[in-house]
Amino acid sequence: MIYAETKSSLTLAALLLAATLAGGGILWVAQRAAPGALEGADKARVEETVREYVLTHPEIIPEAMKRLQQRETGKTIAANRAAILEPFGDAWIGNPQGDVTLVEYFDYNCGYCRSSLPAIAELVRRDPGVRVVFKEFPILSEDSITAARLSLAAADQGKFKAFHDALxxxxxxxxxxxxxxxxxxxxxxxxxxxxxxxxxxEIAANRQVAQALGLTGTPSWVIGTKVVSAALPLEELEKAVKEARAASS
Structure with missing residues (x-):
């Protein structure tokens, strides 16, 4: 029985896509996904079966690419974990021992960041297990950079929230x-x-991490192993926190 008969077509197609994106061979990837599964198989038929499935069902390619991107994002977050999760001074709110940390990359000139304030406050009020860390990401103007410097000075002096709210x-x-x-x-x-x-x-370090994460604007969020560049309503923030909590348990 060939490999295509022992594994789902979607799995085979995903292997093909992964092999293509990684620059490796289909059979090389398949052997490592399921060691020994190809022993005695007609390798040419395996390749043809996978190829035909992908050509017949091209709609699986965006999903597979999305999963691959999420996997790579997770690796980037893990590689930069301290730089992402550790606040500068007291630039955080919520539970310092929280089981989920929500990181916001923000710019004081960003209207969407401003509109996100009530959702962040309500999230912290509703969920005692959340810590929110604020990362300065001034990208909109020179005033944004000046504000970020002052905000970091406030955080260094233990006065981040007072300055944040006042500004x-x-x-x-x-x-x-x-x-x-x-x-x-x-x-x-x-x-x-x-x-x-x-x-x-600190601003330079934040920009470097933001580039590695592929952040496209503000606000951008890092929650668990996921990255989102968009203003999120309270419901979406809660959903993301729930998913991150479930993934870590």
Whole structure:
């Protein structure tokens, strides 16, 4: 009995796609997916069966590619785990010992980031097992970069949330609103200026990780082994947290 008769057609097609994307041979991949399964099989018939199935059902290719992308994203997250999950200073809210960490890459000038604030707050209120980590990802303007530096200074001084809330409450980001938010949060501006090199290094590191993750804008979220670049309603955030929790249990 050939391999095509002992495995589902979808599995075979996925093997073919994986082999193609990885630059390997169909049979090489199949042997490692199911060692010994091809012993005595007509290898030419196996290849032809898989090829014909993919050509007849091309709709499986997007799904297979999506799964492959998710797998690669998971590897990237694992390789950069500390850089993603560890907050800078106190740039986090929720349960410090939470079993699920939701990471938001954000820009203070991003309207979608602003509109996500109520959902984040409600998520933390509803789920005592969640920790939210905020990562500065200023991509929209020079003011975004200045705000990110001040935000990192606030986090370094243990005043992230006070500054975060004050700046959003002040309206559009400007020199005046940043100064007002810094004053409201009680930021020591001399210390903030002194730590500028550290702030720049953190922003650069965040950008490097964001590029590796393929983030396409703000807000972008890292939840478990998944990445989403879009504003998400509360229901979607809760769903993602639930999936991440289930995957880690």
């Amino acid at each position: 959003y409450a002040a309206g559009p980001v400007s020199a005046q609103t940043m100064q007002a938010a810094a004053k409201s949060a009680g930021i020591d501006l001399a210390k903030a200026a002194a730590m500028t090199p550290r702030a720049e290094a």
